[in-house]
Amino acid sequence: MRNVFVDGYNVINSWPELNKIKQYSFEAARVELIEIMQNYSAYHGYKIFLVFDAHMVKGSIEKKERMGNVVIVFTKEGETADSFIERYVSLIGRKIEVCVVTSDSLEQQVTFQRGATRMSSIEFYNEVKLTGHKISINTKNSNASNRVTIEERINEDILEKLEKIRRSH
Template sequence: MRNIFVDGYNVINSWPELNSIKEYSFESARCELIEMLSNYAVYKGYKVFVVFDAHMVIGSLGKKEKINKNVIVVFTKENETADSFIEKTVNDIGRKNEVFVVTSDSLEQQVTFQRGAVRMSSIEFYHEVKNIESKIKNKIQKKYSEKKHTLEDRIGKDMLEKLEKIRKSR
């Protein structure tokens, strides 16, 4: 299974719709990112770690929250950046597993690459996620349009017979 580590705030600042949402609420931008990545991760069968800096939050002990079987959200502890968390984790698993790191921070890209991960810029990842969103929408639309939604499918046989009697009596 491919593991993808996403520098959450780096992505929020890079993706157009998230950047505009964050102007009103960082919490809303985080939630939107997590939802987008959940759909992406489930569709692709990848494990995605979304890492948010909490290094400036005094007393933060760090937190990991499993959103579903494919997405884990990490808030770093006090004095720990998303970059350092990702570097440390990639160092532990990067040579044993397929790991991608999503960030536009060039130094972070170099460090994680040296530790065995494949690097991907936030914008490259944006286009990949949007492509998958399109595929998901098309799949849903196709599935929905294949189903015929007739009156017979929606009402009981008794009611259908009564309606048929009314129609014939006219």
């Protein structure tokens, strides 16, 4: 299974829709990103680590919450999302497939040296948009193929009676 580490605030600041939401509420932007990551993860079967900085929050301890294949991480006081990602990539980067999503060029370089592939937040945005489009097409195709007409669902005698009623009015 591919593991994708996403620098949450880096992505929020880079994606147009999330950046717009952030202007009103960081919490709403985080919630939207989590929902997007759940869909992306479910479609591709990836495990996503969505990492948010809490290093400036006094007394903050590291918190993890799992929602399906998405692990939401708030770092502890004094730890940035970059340092959390670097630590985890150092542990697993050469053992399993890892991709790091951030536009921080230094972070990209460090994680690449530790065995991960890297993707900028904008490249990831385009990939996620394409995935959303594929999900939409698959959903429409699935709904169209599952559509059942009334003629297929009711008894022929009843159908004839309904047709007679329709014609008499």
